[in-house]
Amino acid sequence: MSRSLTSCLSQALALFASCLSVSAAQSSTASLWPLQSYKSSSIQTPFMNVTKMGQTEPGYLFLTPKDVIRGNGYPTIYSDDGQLVWQGSSANYSALQPQMLDGEPVIALWTGYAGKGFGWGHISILNSSYDEIHRVTLNCKEQNFVTGLEPMEFDSCIDIHESQFTDNGTILVTAVNVTQANLSSVGGPKDGWIQDGLVYEIDIKTNEIVFRWSALENLDEVPLSDVYAPLGGSGVNKTDPYGYPHLNAVYKYGDDYLVSSRYMCSVFFIAPNGTLNWHLHGRTGGDFHLGIGASFCYQHDVRFESQTPERVTLSMHNNDNTDFTGATSLTTGLVLDVELQGSKKVTVKSRVWDADEPVYAQSQGSYQVLGNGHTLQDHGATPKIEEYDENGRIVMRARFGYDNTMQTYRVYRYPWVGRPSTKPSVVACPSSKSRKTAVYVSWNGATDVQSWKVLSGSQVKHTAVRNGFETTILVDGLSQKDQVVVEAVGGVIDGVRSESVTIGQGC
Numbered sequence: 001m002s003r004s005l006t007s008c009l010s011q012a013l014a015l016f017a018s019c020l021s022v023s024a025a026q027s028s029t030a031s032l033w034p035l036q037s038y039k040s041s042s043i044q045t046p047f048m049n050v051t052k053m054g055q056t057e058p059g060y061l062f063l064t065p066k067d068v069i070r071g072n073g074y075p076t077i078y079s080d081d082g083q084l085v086w087q088g089s090s091a092n093y094s095a096l097q098p099q100m101l102d103g104e105p106v107i108a109l110w111t112g113y114a115g116k117g118f119g120w121g122h123i124s125i126l127n128s129s130y131d132e133i134h135r136v137t138l139n140c141k142e143q144n145f146v147t148g149l150e151p152m153e154f155d156s157c158i159d160i161h162e163s164q165f166t167d168n169g170t171i172l173v174t175a176v177n178v179t180q181a182n183l184s185s186v187g188g189p190k191d192g193w194i195q196d197g198l199v200y201e202i203d204i205k206t207n208e209i210v211f212r213w214s215a216l217e218n219l220d221e222v223p224l225s226d227v228y229a230p231l232g233g234s235g236v237n238k239t240d241p242y243g244y245p246h247l248n249a250v251y252k253y254g255d256d257y258l259v260s261s262r263y264m265c266s267v268f269f270i271a272p273n274g275t276l277n278w279h280l281h282g283r284t285g286g287d288f289h290l291g292i293g294a295s296f297c298y299q300h301d302v303r304f305e306s307q308t309p310e311r312v313t314l315s316m317h318n319n320d321n322t323d324f325t326g327a328t329s330l331t332t333g334l335v336l337d338v339e340l341q342g343s344k345k346v347t348v349k350s351r352v353w354d355a356d357e358p359v360y361a362q363s364q365g366s367y368q369v370l371g372n373g374h375t376l377q378d379h380g381a382t383p384k385i386e387e388y389d390e391n392g393r394i395v396m397r398a399r400f401g402y403d404n405t406m407q408t409y410r411v412y413r414y415p416w417v418g419r420p421s422t423k424p425s426v427v428a429c430p431s432s433k434s435r436k437t438a439v440y441v442s443w444n445g446a447t448d449v450q451s452w453k454v455l456s457g458s459q460v461k462h463t464a465v466r467n468g469f470e471t472t473i474l475v476d477g478l479s480q481k482d483q484v485v486v487e488a489v490g491g492v493i494d495g496v497r498s499e500s501v502t503i504g505q506g507c
């Protein structure tokens, strides 16, 4: 930067304009985050820069990196050494969450049309072979959804924000219905347009709706006066409805529903008959009294850490920022004790942030409670992941993009065993420098291959320890036009072989 500026200044004035445009081009190239690419696969994925300061919990990182500049997104799994494990095909993704279904680990993954802060799509349930075994949909026509994008039509009206299973074979999701409401109390028209926030519980296998709750239908309990998002000229028509209440997290505890509203800075606990059991407001307290530091707003990923009849302990990713507030408040992982009876006091149990590299996150994010008191925080539009230990000390920092160039809605850490239904992918190239052949092998989605065996004819030529997503194996004694096959050794799908490839092809 300083070098190009100096050389700019030394140019004749007539050349100054063109010199500036070169330096602008250089800086935009510099802001493109590097991608990892491979010889044996066409996959490209953001370079994951992991720094560890301590012991992390076991498990892989599940995320949906969206490349804002290059304009594509993928569901991915990474290991803690920054290596890609799996990448799915390119589309709009959100709400990816590994979970258990019928005792088997699966991935729930939202796909669809992403609008401004919400969307319309379905949730795919993938098994450990990354094949879709169920597709959860919410029929837009049957439910009379209005999207504001008519005449465009969608098959399924599940929103981008949630994909949480219950113990009962159902899934909790959010949805947005564009409808009319009296916006006078917030300075809008009395026949204004609004994004109603809905919660659905849906049977995963039959798509039967088990529960529905609408914020707008409960305005007496969750009034517009509790919303902390300015109207900002919205709400006058169907294509720009007011963004109330922006629901972004749902969980079921017993028979009741925990719901997070970003623009209301609120957490609701809703009974099965739709009545509000309680309302915690992050600025005013709602039904509670906020203690020192217990304020929160625009939060994500609210969950109970524990629950008794007297007290709940809540964890959340407290952005405390939005695009209309600007990046002014420090974002933290926040845990609150909420006294449900007596004092109704809300106190801070813990709060974590990365003091060396603080984040002022403007959108999205998650905060997962792991084992051994560890927690995992993701910062959404700031592509940074942090893990903290039981004392709130940072033990891992991972970056996969520059701010606002790459993002992921949430990040989860979970154990996973992948059993890809594909074969290992191989390219074998003669080396120009030595007489060896470089054999490149990868297997998208495989987690536990120990080593790779290179065979030519029936002869084993070499065995090499697996090294990340793609392993490079230098093999002696092969000649141009020979055929090689690579076999996986170890792991749950031990012994699977690649197709036979000809040396020199695809290099």
Ligand SMILES: *[C@@H]1O[C@H](CO)[C@@H](O)[C@H](O)[C@H]1NC(C)=O
Pocket: 049, 050, 051
């Ligand atoms: C990775 O992160 C470390 C620690 O922040 C930093 O020193 C290093 O330059 C980064 N590497 C790349 C290639 O960005």
Ligand SMILES: *[C@@H]1O[C@H](CO)[C@@H](O)[C@H](O)[C@H]1NC(C)=O
Pocket: 091, 092, 112, 113, 114, 115
């Ligand atoms: C992704 O969403 C955008 C709108 O934000 C839409 O134009 C595009 O068609 C969507 N892609 C898919 C695969 O649905």
Ligand SMILES: *[C@@H]1O[C@H](CO)[C@@H](O)[C@H](O)[C@H]1NC(C)=O
Pocket: 127, 128, 129, 130, 131, 132, 133, 419
């Ligand atoms: C995943 O589902 C596919 C399609 O139903 C099936 O062929 C495959 O065996 C399943 N994989 C596992 C590990 O169950």
Ligand SMILES: *[C@@H]1O[C@H](CO)[C@@H](O)[C@H](O)[C@H]1NC(C)=O
Pocket: 143, 144, 145, 146, 177, 178, 179, 180, 214
């Ligand atoms: C959406 O709003 C329309 C009225 O504008 C209503 O008829 C319809 O039932 C609503 N749909 C849902 C899913 O709430």
Ligand SMILES: *[C@@H]1O[C@H](CO)[C@@H](O)[C@H](O)[C@H]1NC(C)=O
Pocket: 182, 183, 184, 185, 190
């Ligand atoms: C709209 O709301 C305002 C303020 O709450 C109220 O005074 C007015 O009567 C309402 N108008 C209609 C048509 O409901």
Ligand SMILES: *[C@@H]1O[C@H](CO)[C@@H](O)[C@H](O)[C@H]1NC(C)=O
Pocket: 233, 234, 236, 237, 238, 239, 240
């Ligand atoms: C809807 O309102 C927005 C903002 O008020 C405006 O920019 C847009 O043009 C309007 N759209 C239509 C179809 O009237």
Ligand SMILES: *[C@@H]1O[C@H](CO)[C@@H](O)[C@H](O)[C@H]1NC(C)=O
Pocket: 168, 254, 255
């Ligand atoms: C689970 O499903 C059963 C049968 O549909 C139902 O009776 C029960 O209330 C459900 N439990 C919860 C916690 O939703």
Ligand SMILES: *[C@@H]1O[C@H](CO)[C@@H](O)[C@H](O)[C@H]1NC(C)=O
Pocket: 271, 272, 273, 274, 275
């Ligand atoms: C709904 O359930 C709550 C909590 O169980 C109860 O207090 C309330 O009376 C019920 N409301 C109605 C209208 O049945």
